Amino acid sequence: MQSIETRLARLAKTGDRGAFADLVDLYKDKIYHLAYRMLGNRQEAEDVVQETFLRVFRSLERYDESMKFSTWIYRIGTNLSIDRLRKRKATYSLDAEVAPDGEGTDWHGMLASEEPTPEGQVLLSETQRRIRDAIETLPKKYKSVVVLKYLHDMSLQEIGDVLDMPVTTVKTRVHRGREFLRKKLEHEDIR
Incomplete structure (x- = not known):
């Protein structure tokens, strides 16, 4: 039996924008939390989410349906986060990501x-x-x-x-x- 993600990916491959939007809704928070935990920076995590879905959209025709969709998208998000970590200069801030109002x-x-x-x-x-x-x-x-x-x-x-x-x-x-x-x-x- 196919997973819902695999069916949505198949529909998105055919140009179904609603199916792609559903994939985004299913995974945007998961990819954000993954990226945030790896990068420790809200803005960078949001950027990784956008880059991940851009790559997914551009690469849907190459998605192998025998592979779990979650594995595929997590691999993309993880690799993008690792790339950002590699490019970082060593800068440390004791109060990064914490604002007085709790935002961040x-x-x-x-x-x-x-x-x-x-x-x-x-x-x-x-x-x-x-x-x-x-x-x-x-x-x-x-x-x-x-x-x-x-x-x-x-x-x-x-x-x-x-x-x-x-x-x-x-x-x-x-x-x-x-x-x-x-x-x-x-x-x-x-x-």
Whole structure:
């Protein structure tokens, strides 16, 4: 049985603009969150979303229907994000992406906390910030697999398909990325 995405892609190939719009609606937020987690910058993430759908539109005739559409589009979004990371100059800002009105924070930061006390909310927010900051420091080769595994809940096989690498390599990079984060967070606790 075909997935809805495959049917929409087939219709979009024939020029059905509504089908393409449906694909955009299905994946725009997912690609945005992927790009934002990899790049840590709202504007760049929005640019990656636009570039991803532009590439999808231009390449629809080459889409192989035996492949999951989600794998194909995640591969495009991930590769565009990695390209942007490679082109970046090393610039760091302690207050990047956080404005006084809260604009620019990621959607995780806007979720209501289940902690009833303000102290608990501050601790949760601080923990999320520490983890997000630690992810930012991951080497590129670990960052993409960690983001896909833990923030997009992809299986090792799906990550291997997206990044076009063997599952054993993905498994190793997930493990090393997790170890890197653990050591980074432990080091911060010591200070």
